[in-house]
Structures are given as structure tokens and as C-alpha cells.
Amino acid sequence: MGFLSNTLMVVGTIFLFYYLYKIYKHNLEEVAKEKERLQKQNDLQIALQNAMNEEITEEVEPEPEKFYELNTHKVRYALYNPSFEGLHEFRAIYRLIVQDNLWINEPFHTKFYEFLMLINDNQFMIIDPYSKVITMNVRDKYNKVQTSKSYQVYSTKDIVKHMISYCMEDITRFNKKDAQNLLISIFIVALKQSVHYLSKDVPQNIIDRMLKDYKEAPMIRNIVHMVETKKEKVDFIQEAFYDAFSVVETLPYNDSEVPKALEIRKELPQKLLQSI
Amino acid sequence: MAYDQIFTLTDDFGIELKIIPVALNLDKEIHLLHIFEEDHSAKKKFIRNELVLVGNQILTSTFSDTVHFMEELNLFDIGNNQNKYLDITEYQSTKNLKLKHNGDENIFISKSEAKAMYKIFNLAFLGYSVAAVLEKEFRFTPQLLTKTLHDNQLLLR
Numbered sequence: 001m002g003f004l005s006n007t008l009m010v011v012g013t014i015f016l017f018y019y020l021y022k023i024y025k026h027n028l029e030e031v032a033k034e035k036e037r038l039q040k041q042n043d044l045q046i047a048l049q050n051a052m053n054e055e056i057t058e059e060v061e062p063e064p065e066k067f068y069e070l071n072t073h074k075v076r077y078a079l080y081n082p083s084f085e086g087l088h089e090f091r092a093i094y095r096l097i098v099q100d101n102l103w104i105n106e107p108f109h110t111k112f113y114e115f116l117m118l119i120n121d122n123q124f125m126i127i128d129p130y131s132k133v134i135t136m137n138v139r140d141k142y143n144k145v146q147t148s149k150s151y152q153v154y155s156t157k158d159i160v161k162h163m164i165s166y167c168m169e170d171i172t173r174f175n176k177k178d179a180q181n182l183l184i185s186i187f188i189v190a191l192k193q194s195v196h197y198l199s200k201d202v203p204q205n206i207i208d209r210m211l212k213d214y215k216e217a218p219m220i221r222n223i224v225h226m227v228e229t230k231k232e233k234v235d236f237i238q239e240a241f242y243d244a245f246s247v248v249e250t251l252p253y254n255d256s257e258v259p260k261a262l263e264i265r266k267e268l269p270q271k272l273l274q275s276i
Numbered sequence: 277m278a279y280d281q282i283f284t285l286t287d288d289f290g291i292e293l294k295i296i297p298v299a300l301n302l303d304k305e306i307h308l309l310h311i312f313e314e315d316h317s318a319k320k321k322f323i324r325n326e327l328v329l330v331g332n333q334i335l336t337s338t339f340s341d342t343v344h345f346m347e348e349l350n351l352f353d354i355g356n357n358q359n360k361y362l363d364i365t366e367y368q369s370t371k372n373l374k375l376k377h378n379g380d381e382n383i384f385i386s387k388s389e390a391k392a393m394y395k396i397f398n399l400a401f402l403g404y405s406v407a408a409v410l411e412k413e414f415r416f417t418p419q420l421l422t423k424t425l426h427d428n429q430l431l432l433r
Contacts, residue, residue: 128432130432130433131431131432131433132332132430132431134332134334134422134430135334135377135378136333136334136337137334137335137336137337138416138418139337139338139415140417140418145337146418147378150418150422150425150426152426250431251426252422252423252431254419256418
């Protein structure tokens with residue numbers, strides 16, 4: 001009896017262990033299966049995500065065609081047109097001063113243009129300080145002996161063009177208002193040295209007429225006075241004037257011709273809207 | 277003749293003309309501007325005009341005026357108040373010629389100077405054909421003369 005119950009207990013214990021082992025194994029399998037399932041689900045999700053992403057990028061690519069261009073124009077400014085009005089030679093100067101700096105403020109813009117027109121339309125000239133004066137008694141076509149003088153001159157137009165490009169770097173260091181006054185004073189300095197080709201008009205009269213009604217006139221006269229008295233602050237203007245003499249070509253001039261009146265345009269040309 | 281001072285211009289027919297200043301009197305800066313044409317194939321030189329230059333002043337511009345000036349020099353004190361270019365003056369009982377011109381300074385010419393100048397003027401024709409100057413004298417206008425002087429940098433001090 002005792003042996004039987006012992007045997008039973010042993011068999012029971014073995015069976016119990018076996019059963020426990022079975023349960024454990026089953027559990028392991030369950031966990032592995034669950035993992036696998038989760039993995040699959042995950043993979044699917046990633047694949048789905050990728051597919052969706054691809055779809056999105058595919059959609060973005062053709063998109064640029066659908067972009068609407070912004071309906072903006074370049075800013076347009078009211079500017080004079082030197083080429084239309086016969087001021088070909090001053091085109092570069094006009095661009096340098098008015099367009100590059102956007103100095104379109106009035107009354108400077110118009111006054112500057114008036115000076116350009118005055119110098120362009122009239123053959124002002126500056127007598128070369130190194131010129132000989134040759135007097136000649138020459139019979140003219142009517143067989144009359146004419147006494148005239150010949151010397152070499154500079155064209156004020158060329159001198160002004162050179163002076164402005166020479167001074168611009170120095171001028172832009174001043175504030176806008178002073179810079180603009182300095183620029184106008186360059187015209188005055190050059191005009192004061194000039195004689196009008198074939199006219200008896202004194203340059204001072206011309207200058208007074210040009211500066212009349214210009215609100216900055218006292219300031220400009222002040223600058224011109226500073227240049228004349230060789231003030232250091234503005235000596236670049238005088239420098240530019242002398243430099244022009246060494247660069248600009250001389251022209252022959254004979255004073256035998258008939259005087260001609262000064263040309264000043266009665267009407268200002270129209271400004272046109274232009275983009276820069 | 278100062279060949280280093282030679283300069284050229286072209287006449288209306290495109291013929292190249294040369295201008296040479298011939299010194300008549302260096303002290304008084306009186307020169308003869310000798311304008312001539314050269315024909316290399318015929319080896320001939322033709323005078324086309326003669327101008328009198330005093331200092332910085334062109335005194336005569338045509339051949340006839342130049343010859344007139346020279347004859348007044350030649351006449352010296354035999355000339356009279358009808359002289360066009362030269363006045364007869366007397367200083368310490370010596371007669372001189374005084375140039376009538378627009379310049380500021382007075383230019384006096386002594387008898388020997390006048391004779392020497394007249395001599396050089398005549399020598400200047402040697403080797404040249406003179407007929408051309410009478411037939412087709414080259415006339416300057418003030419503008420053309422000024423341009424020629426400028427082109428040759430003769431307006432520069």
C-alpha cells in the first residue's frame with residue numbers, strides 16, 4: 001500500500017511537472033505569435049506610410065506649373081529722357097546722378113536738368129590758360145582784311161562732364177541736400193570760367209538767371225565762394241577743374257564770327273514714367 | 277629754314293601743302309611762312325603762298341600783301357605816310373621803320389635789318405616755281421588757319 005501510494009505520488013509529480021512544462025511551452029508560443037503579429041502590423045503600417053509619402057511627393061512635383069506669377073511691375077519713376085531731347089552726351093551723367101542715386105526730388109531734379117540743357121544747347125567754352133593768342137590779319141571772302149584772334153579752348157560741356165564724374169565719389173559723402181547743392185555749384189564754377197561761343201552775354205548774367213527762384217541759391221553761392229577762396233572742404237571741385245584741363249581735348253577757336261544769342265529752352269520737356 | 281617746324285595741310289583739290297617758317301629776323305621774331313606744294317615725280321616745288329608772321333601775329337595773308345610789305349621794307353626811308361605796314365620814324369637823327377600792328381609792344385626795324393630781311397625774302401624763292409602762287413594762290417580763312425595751327429600744336433604756349 002505504502003509502495004503504491006509512493007509510486008502514485010512520483011507519477012503524479014512527474015505528470016504535474018510535465019503539465020507545467022506543457023503550459024510554459026504553450027505560453028512561449030503564444031508570445032512569439034503575438035510578437036510576429038505585431039511586427040507584421042508594424043511593417044504594414046510603415047509600408048502604408050511610405051506609400052502615402054510617395055503619393056504626396058508625387059503630387060508636389062507637378063505643382064510649380066500651378067504657381068501664379070505675382071502681378072508686380074518694377075517701380076516706375078518720373079524721369080526726363082536725355083536721348084529724346086538731344087542731350088545724348090549727357091545720358092551717362094544723367095544716369096550717374098539721377099538714376100543711380102534716385103535724386104528725383106524736386107526742385108533739384110528739374111534744376112539739374114535745366115543746367116544740363118543750358119550747357120548742352122550752347123557752345124560755352126573755357127579758354128585754355130596755356131594757349132597762345134595769335135592775331136591774324138586775314139582777307140575774308142569779301143576781300144576785306146579782318147583782324148581776328150585765335151586761341152585754343154576747352155568745351156565747357158566736356159569740362160563739366162569730366163568734373164561731375166570726378167567729383168561724384170566725394171560728393172556722395174555729404175548728406176543728400178548738401179551733395180545736390182555741391183553738384184549744382186559745379187555747373188556754376190565751370191560757367192563762371194566760360195565765355196559763350198559767339199555771344200556777348202556775360203556768364204554772370206546767365207548764372208543769375210538760372211539760379212533765380214531756386215530756393216537753394218544762397219547755399220550754392222556760398223559753396224561757390226568757398227571753392228573760390230580755396231576752402232579745404234570743397235577743394236575737390238577745384239581739383240576736378242584742373243584735372244579736366246589735363247584730360248579734355250582742346251579745340252581751335254577764332255573770334256571772327258558773328259555773335260549769336262544765348263539759347264535757353266522756353267518749355268521744360270515732359271517727364272516720362274520709366275523703370276530703372 | 278627750320279625743317280623741324282614743318283607742318284602740312286591739304287588744299288581744296290586734296291593736294292598736300294607744306295608750311296615752313298623762314299626766319300627773316302630772329303631778334304624781332306619776324307618770319308615768312310612759306311607755303312608750298314611738292315611734286316616728287318617732276319622734282320619740282322611750287323610756292324602757293326607767303327605770309328608774314330611777326331611774333332604771334334599773322335601780318336599779311338595774301339601773296340600781294342606780303343610783296344607789298346617787302347617793298348615797304350625795301351623802300352625804307354624813301355617810303356612815306358602812305359605806307360600800309362611800316363611807319364618811318366626818326367630817333368637821334370637815325371631813321372627807323374616802326375611796324376604798324378595790333379600788338380602792345382613797338383617793333384622798330386633798322387636799315388640793315390630791313391635790307392637783310394628783303395634779301396632773305398628774295399632768297400626764299402630759289403629752287404621754287406613762283407608761277408603757281410600767282411595762278412592758284414592758296415588762301416587761308418581765319419578758321420582754316422586756326423585749325424591748322426591747332427592741329428600742329430602751334431596754339432600752345
